[in-house]
Amino acid sequence: MGKITILIALAAMLMLAVFSGPACALNVYSNPSIQTENVSPDGTYNEGNSMQVVSDKFVTKCANRGFGTRDSNWLSLASACTDAVNWGANAFVAEHTDAAGTGGWNSNHGTHGLFWQDSSGWYDANDRDLCVKCVDNCVSQFSASGRGAYWGNAYDGDWSFYGYHLYVLNNTPNMNAVLIEGLFHTNYDDTQLLKTDTGKNEYAEGLYRGVCSHYGYSYTTLDSSYHAQSYTATLPPGQQATCWVEYNNIGSETWYQGGANPVRLGTSNPQDRSSVFYTAGNWIGANRPSGLDQSSVAPGGVGRFTFIMTGPIGNYGYKQEYWRLVAESKAWFGYNGVWFGITTNPYDIVVDNTSGGFSCSAGWSTGTMSTDKYGADYRFHSTTTTDDPATWTISVPVSGNYDVYAWWPQGSNRSTAAPYKVNYNGGSATVNKNQQTSGGTWNLLGRWNFASGNRTVQLGCVAPSGYVVIADAVRMVGPY
Numbered sequence: 001m002g003k004i005t006i007l008i009a010l011a012a013m014l015m016l017a018v019f020s021g022p023a024c025a026l027n028v029y030s031n032p033s034i035q036t037e038n039v040s041p042d043g044t045y046n047e048g049n050s051m052q053v054v055s056d057k058f059v060t061k062c063a064n065r066g067f068g069t070r071d072s073n074w075l076s077l078a079s080a081c082t083d084a085v086n087w088g089a090n091a092f093v094a095e096h097t098d099a100a101g102t103g104g105w106n107s108n109h110g111t112h113g114l115f116w117q118d119s120s121g122w123y124d125a126n127d128r129d130l131c132v133k134c135v136d137n138c139v140s141q142f143s144a145s146g147r148g149a150y151w152g153n154a155y156d157g158d159w160s161f162y163g164y165h166l167y168v169l170n171n172t173p174n175m176n177a178v179l180i181e182g183l184f185h186t187n188y189d190d191t192q193l194l195k196t197d198t199g200k201n202e203y204a205e206g207l208y209r210g211v212c213s214h215y216g217y218s219y220t221t222l223d224s225s226y227h228a229q230s231y232t233a234t235l236p237p238g239q240q241a242t243c244w245v246e247y248n249n250i251g252s253e254t255w256y257q258g259g260a261n262p263v264r265l266g267t268s269n270p271q272d273r274s275s276v277f278y279t280a281g282n283w284i285g286a287n288r289p290s291g292l293d294q295s296s297v298a299p300g301g302v303g304r305f306t307f308i309m310t311g312p313i314g315n316y317g318y319k320q321e322y323w324r325l326v327a328e329s330k331a332w333f334g335y336n337g338v339w340f341g342i343t344t345n346p347y348d349i350v351v352d353n354t355s356g357g358f359s360c361s362a363g364w365s366t367g368t369m370s371t372d373k374y375g376a377d378y379r380f381h382s383t384t385t386t387d388d389p390a391t392w393t394i395s396v397p398v399s400g401n402y403d404v405y406a407w408w409p410q411g412s413n414r415s416t417a418a419p420y421k422v423n424y425n426g427g428s429a430t431v432n433k434n435q436q437t438s439g440g441t442w443n444l445l446g447r448w449n450f451a452s453g454n455r456t457v458q459l460g461c462v463a464p465s466g467y468v469v470i471a472d473a474v475r476m477v478g479p480y
Contacts, residue, residue: 026215027068029089029175030055031080031168033096040191041104047185050194051095054182057204058095064330065208065217081171091130091215092172093207097194098151098181109187110149111138111206114179116169124176126214127169131178133213138182138206144271145202147183147193176214180207198272205331222263223251224325224334227302231340235311236347237479238398240279244306245323245338249297257292261327265290265305268336269322277309277321277342289323311344313400314480318343346480347402351392352473353379360390360471367470370409372440374473378408381461382468383415389458390471396450399425400479403447404457408470410439415467421458424448432463435470442475450476 032055036048052073059069070087072080084092100108113131117123135150142148169177182203183190193199212219227246235241245265249255255263267273267287274286283289290307297303322339326332351357352375364379379390396402404422408414414435421430422445431445445457459471 025066026211026217027070027088027090028059028062028211029070029072029084029087029092030059030062031072031084031092031094033094034074034076035096038097038099038185040185045185045191045195047097050200051097054095054200054203054207057201058093058207060329061204061208061331062211065212065219065221067211077167078171081168084172084175089172089175091211092168092175092177093134093211094168094177094179095203095207096179096181097183097185097190099186100184101186104186105188106184106186108151109147109184109190110151111135111142111180111182112151113181114166114169116166116177126176127178130176130210130214131180134178134180134207134210137209137213138180138203141202141206141209142183142193142199144269145193145198146270147190147199151181151184182206202271219331219333221252222255222325222327222331222333224248224303225250226335226338229338229340231309231342233341234343235277235309236397237311237313237316237344238400239311240308242306243309243340244293244304246302246304247325247334249299249301249303251333252299254299255292255297255303255327257295261330263292263297263303263325263327264288265307265323266326266332267322268324268332269339271324271332275321276312276315276319279308279310282308309340309342313398316345346478347397347476349394349476350473351394351475353377353390353471355392357393357395358390358471359393361388363388364390364471367409370411370439373409374407378470378472380468380470383463383465384461385465387460387462389421389460392457392474393454394457394474394476396452396455396476398479399450399452401447401449402476402478403480404445405442405475405477406433406445406457406459407442407473407475408433408435408439409472410435410437411470412436413468415463415469417463418469419460419463420445421460422446422448423456423458425451447478447480450479 032051033047038047059071063069100106113135115127115131139148185191209219224247227248229245231243232241267275272287278286290305293304293306320339324336325334364381366377367380368377416434417432418435419430419432457474
């Protein structure tokens, strides 16, 4: 074979290698702000630095979807526009944050977008549609953190911004170009979100979804729908319950337990919050109850996520816990309506003098006359110089701080210094109570720390003579 023949063959092979490779259906150019001089009033937020992070996240999401991507990083405006044109971008997205006022924090907030139009009002409808969809989706994403709002008419293409302020829109021909102002770095609440990784990810996700929506792509090939769930509606403090959620894989990607993008159950509403039902040693983190039970779930299959919930201590009441699936470092996806309605209340334990946990000697008499007694009767003992205590034994279910109360029927022959002794974790305390008043109700003795197990409260008899002490009921509430 001659040299010319070999060269022609090699050229043909090279052309085949070039043109038979996968072609990107869409080229997305990201142009983050380079305005490092734009800072929040307190100096803790920098637009240029933050938008570089948003751009990185946006580009990663687009690349994972299969789009061609390019990031201008710190290029000047002129260089970025030239780079986008030479690269052959279909979409040009500039990321910025807005400002208002003359110095301090300002009430202006929310998100809006810019697209080019001339002084007569003409604009490319595709530019405006891309702008609208990016703004809509950014607002939707920011709403998960309570900052989902529009500013002005939301799609600000006023020709008075023509020129320097819209340089990148005026110098990016043959592509759809928009500039998005995602929240205000002069608004305190907007800024607090922008400083977080969650806020930056919400911004990037909104832009990504806007691009997908405009060009007719699904946001992700990951998708899910609800299948089933199991949980307990009442969970006492410190107690645990095994729960699970099942989702149908209705996307076109297989879910994996491991790898670069493991599919996990995450907290939502708001997204990535720390759950009060977090169980150390079982959960992946306070915002990740569980990974996928199976090693993988193919499209059409059902994935289960099993985890243990622990009743919170101190944070009581009814709570709705929302969940959603997330492919780590890729995207939150699918059905967002799974939630558990769980009530957690403190333990409220009462030991009456007729309960099995009460004990006293034969020196204690039984009384029934007082109408403000707890239950059917009560015990009483004359005050003496030799102690003969009555004892309430309480089974403490979980360690923690508990409020201890006592109930007695009042009377003029009662002691004004009835000595209650509380045996807590690491010691004891004696609290004297006037039983001539405050009868027929729970009277707080105090709050102490108790280890789990059987713990005691005692009422002694050693008090000024001529009276009786009343042993009726004791109550423990907590932990707090």
